[in-house]
Amino acid sequence: MTVRELAGQLGLEPVCEAEPDREVTGGYVGDLLSWVMGRAQAGDAWITIMSNNNVIAVATLTDAALVILAENVSPDPGVAELAERKGINLYRSPEAAFPLCAKVAALL
């Protein structure tokens, strides 16, 4: 399933659609960035409530397919532009991480 299809199915709000045709192959959820950095896999849909520049750095390092900001979290100022520059797919959703995980798991 592509990022675009997943975003459509989940009704995600795009913050930065840098590469919507990327394939999503898995999922990860977590907010402790140093932990996520060593565990999220390339191609994952990463669900988090963190919203700063470091999220884009961790998404770059892990090569996550997309980042989903849960619970209507807004990206900090400048984060959307950084995602654009680094080619990171960034979305947000009003739903909490748990139902988002369940839906991503059901779709993959």
Next chain:
Amino acid sequence: MKELSLNILDVAKNSVKAGATRIVIRIDEADGWRTLSIIDNGCGMPPEFVATVTDPFTTTRTTRPVGMGLPLLKLAAQQTGGDLFIESSVEPPTGTTVRATFRIDHLDCVPVGDYAGSVVTLIQGSPEIDFLFVYNREDGQSVTLDTAEVRSVLGPEVPLDLPDVLMWMQDALQFEAEQQ
């Protein structure tokens, strides 16, 4: 990072890389605040590098585009209402001071963790460097380990990375009630 001790390891390694011959690591707790200071006499960083060093896309490494040590320490500090401060000078080369402040009673304040393990790991990796470690705990207890002093007692022929010396230092770093 789940423990401050992991940040200590990460940041002090920068000091080693900067060619420091003396590295001071302090944890000072007072008035509800925990302050971590890492002070080295290494080569320092130019002002334009200091300005970007907490940007996760800055690094001295060439293997990956981002360096996460200082950005994560800054995030950990700010999550508790504290902050990260860096002073550094190349000309004159007076070294670098990294200082991070944490509100101890904040829910997102990570525990100090195995600081003794981090300090011993640093000494083991660079036994020729002088390390001064000081931990002043909020309850008034404190521990100090000065490897320059250890070296002057043991004499120049005893390297600090001998297993027995490392074990002794690991023990010397414990607070009294916790010593085995």
